[in-house]
Amino acid sequence: MLLPYFRQMKKWVTITLHFVVWTLLLLSNVRDFYEIHSEYFDKSIIASGLSKGWYAFLFNLAYMMDFLVAFYGTYLYVGPFLFLKKKYLRAVINLFLVLAVMVVTRYAIEFHFLIPYLKYDNYFGNPFQPTYYIENCIGYTYRYCLFGLLVYFLVTSNRLEKEKRETEKEKIQAELSFLKSQINPHFLFNTINDIYALAYKKDDKTPYALLKLASMLRYMLKEGALESVLVKSELSYLRDYIELQEIGSKGKLYLQFTVIGDTTNQYIAPLLLIPFVENIFKHGIVNDPDYPATFKIEIEQSLLKLHCRNQIKQKEKDYTSGIGLSNVQRRLELLYPNKHSFKVNNHANTFSCFLQMQLNA
Numbered sequence: 001m002l003l004p005y006f007r008q009m010k011k012w013v014t015i016t017l018h019f020v021v022w023t024l025l026l027l028s029n030v031r032d033f034y035e036i037h038s039e040y041f042d043k044s045i046i047a048s049g050l051s052k053g054w055y056a057f058l059f060n061l062a063y064m065m066d067f068l069v070a071f072y073g074t075y076l077y078v079g080p081f082l083f084l085k086k087k088y089l090r091a092v093i094n095l096f097l098v099l100a101v102m103v104v105t106r107y108a109i110e111f112h113f114l115i116p117y118l119k120y121d122n123y124f125g126n127p128f129q130p131t132y133y134i135e136n137c138i139g140y141t142y143r144y145c146l147f148g149l150l151v152y153f154l155v156t157s158n159r160l161e162k163e164k165r166e167t168e169k170e171k172i173q174a175e176l177s178f179l180k181s182q183i184n185p186h187f188l189f190n191t192i193n194d195i196y197a198l199a200y201k202k203d204d205k206t207p208y209a210l211l212k213l214a215s216m217l218r219y220m221l222k223e224g225a226l227e228s229v230l231v232k233s234e235l236s237y238l239r240d241y242i243e244l245q246e247i248g249s250k251g252k253l254y255l256q257f258t259v260i261g262d263t264t265n266q267y268i269a270p271l272l273l274i275p276f277v278e279n280i281f282k283h284g285i286v287n288d289p290d291y292p293a294t295f296k297i298e299i300e301q302s303l304l305k306l307h308c309r310n311q312i313k314q315k316e317k318d319y320t321s322g323i324g325l326s327n328v329q330r331r332l333e334l335l336y337p338n339k340h341s342f343k344v345n346n347h348a349n350t351f352s353c354f355l356q357m358q359l360n361a
Contacts, residue, residue, distance in 0.1 A: 070144035073098030079152030254292035261299030284310030
C-alpha cells in the first residue's frame with residue numbers, strides 16, 4: 001500500500017532537485033552579470049527603465065529557456081533512442097528537431113523579448129544572417145545538449161543496474177525457494193509409513209514419533225522460510241530427523257552424531273545441513289555396529305566445519321537421481337559465495353565429504 005506513495009514522493013523529489021539545480025544556475029548567471037563591464041549593457045538597462053537586478057534576472061531567465069529546450073529536448077527525445085532503444089537514425093532525426101526548436105526559441109527570445117522590452121540587441125543592429133545565426137545558436141547551447149545526454153545516460157545506467165540487481169535477487173530467491181522445496185519429500189513419505197506401521201501395531205512410540213514429525217514440519221514451514229536461523233535450531237531439527245530414522249530402523253541405527261563448539265549465537269541458512277544427513281541414510285550403511293556412520297560438526301567462533309563419513313550401500317544401493325548434495329552445493333554458491341569450501345571423496349566402499357563455511361553474523 002505504501003509503494004505508490006513512495007513512488008510519488010520520489011517523483012516530487014526528482015522534480016524539486018531539477019528545480020533547485022536550474023535555480024542555482026540562474027542565480028549564478030545573474031551574479032556573473034554584475035561582473036560584466038559593458039557600456040552597451042548600461043545603456044540598455046537605462047533604456048529599459050528596470051533596475052540592474054531585475055534586468056539581470058530577466059535577461060538570464062530568457063536565455064535559460066533556450067538552455068532548458070536544449071537539455072530536456074536531448075534528455076527526453078534523443079537519449080532514449082540513443083542509449084535505450086538503440087534506434088540511432090531516430091536519435092539523429094530527433095536531435096535535429098531539438099536543434100531546430102532551440103533555434104526558434106532563441107529567435108523568439110531575442111527578437112520578441114530582448115529587443116522590445118530589455119532594449120538589448122545581441123547583434124547590435126547588424127543585418128540578420130540565418131546561417132551565422134543557426135551556427136551561433138548551436139555553438140552557444142550545444143553544451144546543454146551534451147549535458148542532457150550525459151545525465152540521461154547516468155540516470156538510465158543507474159536505473160538499469162538497479163533493476164538488474166533486483167531481477168537477479170528475485171531470481172536467486174526463486175531458485176532458493178525451489179531448492180528448499182525439494183528437501184525431504186522422500187523422508188516424509190517413509191516416515192509417515194513407519195508411523196503408520198507403529199500405529200497399526202499399537203506401539204507406544206507412535207505418539208512420540210508424531211510429536212517429532214510435527215516438530216520437524218513446524219520447523220520446515222516456519223524457520224525454513226527465514227533467511228537465517230540459529231545453528232542450535234538447525235541441529236535440533238537434524239536430531240529429530242535422526243530419531244525418526246531410528247524408529248524406522250527398529251533400533252538398528254549406528255550413527256555417531258557429534259557437535260563441538262558454541263552454537264548459541266551462531267546463525268545459518270535453514271535446511272542447509274539436512275541433505276548431508278539424508279545422504280547418509282539414502283546411500284550409506286547405518287546398521288553396521290563395527291563401522292558406524294559419522295556426522296561431526298565443529299564450530300570455532302564463526303567458522304563451521306562439517307565432516308561426514310559412511311560406508312556405501314552396494315547390494316541395495318539407491319540408483320534414483322539424487323538432489324541432496326548438488327542442492328547443497330548450489331545453495332552454498334548462492335548464499336555463501338567465496339565463504340565456503342566443499343569437498344567430496346567417493347571411494348569404492350566409503351563416502352566422505354567436508355564442508356567449511358563462514359556463518360552468518
